[in-house]
Amino acid sequence: MTRIWHQSFTVLDDVPHYRDALRRHLGSVARPGTEIDFHGMRPGTYPSDYPGTHIGYAYLSGLHKEQFVSAALQAQDEGYDAFLIATIPDTGYEEIRTLVDIPVIALGQTSVLAAAQLSDRVGIVNFIAALEPQLRRNMRNYGLERLVGPITQVDAAFSDVMAAYADPAPLVAAFEAAAREVIAQGATVIVPGEGPLNVFLAEQGIARVDEVPVLDCLGTALSVAERRADQYRRTGYRPARVGFYGEQPPRALLDAARSWYGVTGALDAREDA
Numbered sequence: 001m002t003r004i005w006h007q008s009f010t011v012l013d014d015v016p017h018y019r020d021a022l023r024r025h026l027g028s029v030a031r032p033g034t035e036i037d038f039h040g041m042r043p044g045t046y047p048s049d050y051p052g053t054h055i056g057y058a059y060l061s062g063l064h065k066e067q068f069v070s071a072a073l074q075a076q077d078e079g080y081d082a083f084l085i086a087t088i089p090d091t092g093y094e095e096i097r098t099l100v101d102i103p104v105i106a107l108g109q110t111s112v113l114a115a116a117q118l119s120d121r122v123g124i125v126n127f128i129a130a131l132e133p134q135l136r137r138n139m140r141n142y143g144l145e146r147l148v149g150p151i152t153q154v155d156a157a158f159s160d161v162m163a164a165y166a167d168p169a170p171l172v173a174a175f176e177a178a179a180r181e182v183i184a185q186g187a188t189v190i191v192p193g194e195g196p197l198n199v200f201l202a203e204q205g206i207a208r209v210d211e212v213p214v215l216d217c218l219g220t221a222l223s224v225a226e227r228r229a230d231q232y233r234r235t236g237y238r239p240a241r242v243g244f245y246g247e248q249p250p251r252a253l254l255d256a257a258r259s260w261y262g263v264t265g266a267l268d269a270r271e272d273a
Contacts, residue, residue, distance in 0.1 A: 001033050001034075001035055002033060002034045002035065002081045002082070002226055002229050002230070003034075003035045003037065003079070003080045003081050003082075004034060004035070004036045004037070004080065004081065004082050004083075004084055004222065004225050004226070004229070005037055005039060005071065005072075005074075005075035005080045005082070005083045005084065006022075006026070006036050006037065006038045006039060006084045006086050006222075007039050007040075007068055007071045007072075007083065007084065007085055007086055007087075008022075008038070008039065008040040008041070008086050008087065008195060009040075009041065009064070009086075009087035009089075009091060009195075010040050010041060010195075010196075011040050011041045011042070011043055011044075011045055011046065012038060012039075012040035013040070013043070014040075014043075015162055015196070017162055017165035017166070018161075018162060018165070018195070018196045018199065019038070019040075021165060021199045021200065021203055022038065022195065022199050022218070023036075023038060024203070025199050025202050025203060025218070025219065026218060026219065026222055029216075029219040029222060029223070030222060030226070031226060034222075034226055036222070037080075039071055041064065041067055042067060042267065045064070045067070055089070055128055055130050055131055055134075056128075056130030061089070061091070061134070064091060065091050065092035065095065066092075066263050066267070067267065068085060068091050068092035068096060069092055069095060069096055069099065070263070070264070070267050071083070072092075072096045072099065072100050072104065073099060073100065075100070075102065076100040076101065076102050080102060081102060081103075081229035081232070081233070082102055082103040082104075082105060082225040082226075082228055082229040082232075083096070083100065083102055083103070083104050083105070084105045084107070084221055084222065084225050085104065085105065085106045085107055086107050086195055086218060086221070087107055087108075087194065087195065088107050088108040088111065088124075088126065088131065088135065088191075088193045088194050088195075088217070089108060089131055089134045089135065089138065090106035090107065090108045090109055090138055093106040093109070094141075094245060097239050098239070098245065098246060098247065098248055098249075099248065099249070099254065101232075101238045101248075102229075102232065103225065103228035103229055103231075103232050105221050105224050105225045105228060107195075107217055107218065107221050108135060108138055108139075109138070109142050109144070110217075110220065110221045110224050111191045111215060111217040111220065111221065112139065112142075112144050112147055112148060112191065113144070114215060114217075114220045114224070115147075115189045115190075115191050115213075115215050116144075116147050116189075118189045118213050118215070119188035119189040119212075119213070120147065120188065121147070121149045121186050121187050121188045121189070122147050122148045122149060122187065122189055122190075122191055123149055123150045123151070123152070123179075123182030123183065123185070123186075123187025123188075123189070123190050123191070124148065124150075124151040124152075124182075124190075124191045124192075124193050125151075125152055125153070125154060125175065125178045125179055125182060125190055125191070125192055125193060125197075126151070126153055126154070126192070126193025126194050126197065127153055127154045127156050127157070127158065127160075127161055127193070127194065127197055128153070128158075128193070128194065129153045131193060131194075132151050135148070135151060135193075136148070136151075149182070149185065149186055149187050150181070150182040150185035150186065150187055151182075151193075152178050152181050152182050153178065154171070154174045154175050154177075154178045154197065155174045155177070155178070156170075156171055156174050158196070160174075161196045161197055161200065162196065164200055165200065165203075168200070168204055171200060172204060172206065175192070175197070175201065175206070175209075176206075176209055179209040179210075179212070179214070180209065180210065183209065183210060183212050187212065188212060189212060189213050189215065190209065190212055190213065190214045190215065191215050191217055192214060192215070192217060195217075195218055198216065198217045198218050199218060201214060201216075202216045202218075202219060
C-alpha cells in the first residue's frame, strides 16, 4: 500500500462541494493500493474573505506555511510515503523539502513540468489574480520561467467556483473564454490554477480547449507522488543535503525552535478546539 498525505490550502469542511469532488476525482485516478488521506487547514484559519484575501499578502501567505510544515513532519512521523502540497503556489515547499526525507510533491512545480511534456508554452488560468507574482517568482526559482507564458483569471470569484458544482455551465463558459485569451497570447498547453477549478474541470471532462490540452494538475501530481514513493522505497533517493536550501536541521533543534516560537503549541490547541 502507498499512503499519500494530501494537504490543501482550504479548510476542507468549509467547502463540502469541493471536498467531496476532490475525493471522487483523486479516488478515481489513484492506482489500486494507493490510500489518500485528505487534509486541509485548521478550522478558523481564515477569519476574512476565504481564502484569496490572505494569498494577496506576502506575510499572511507565508504565515500559513507553518500548517504545511507541521503536516509534513506529522506525515513523515506517521509513516506516509509521500506528501502532496496541493496548492499551486507550492506553500512551504522549499522549507519542507529540507525537513523531511519522504518525497514532497509541489502542485505548481509538478504541473508546469508535466505540461512541458505536452507542449512548450504553458498558460495558467486561475481565479485569484493575486497569485501571479508568487507563481512567477516560484518559476524563476525552479528555473522554469521560460516555460510559463501568459497567466490570466477566470471571470469568477471563489464563491462562483463553489456554486459551479451545482450549476456548471457559467463557470465552463468563463473558463473557456479565459483559456482562449491565453491561447491567443501563445499558450499551447493550459494549467488550471488552484485545486477547486482543476477538479471542477476534470469532473466536467474538459481536457482540451480548441485543440490545446488542459492539464489535470491534481491527478498528475498524485501520479507523480505514487511514482516518487515507489522510487524512494527502492532507492532511498532524497533531496541534496548541502547548502542553505538543502541542509537538514537536527530534529531536536527544529522542535525546540518551533516550540520556543509557540508554533507547535498553538497549532495543537487549534486542533483540540
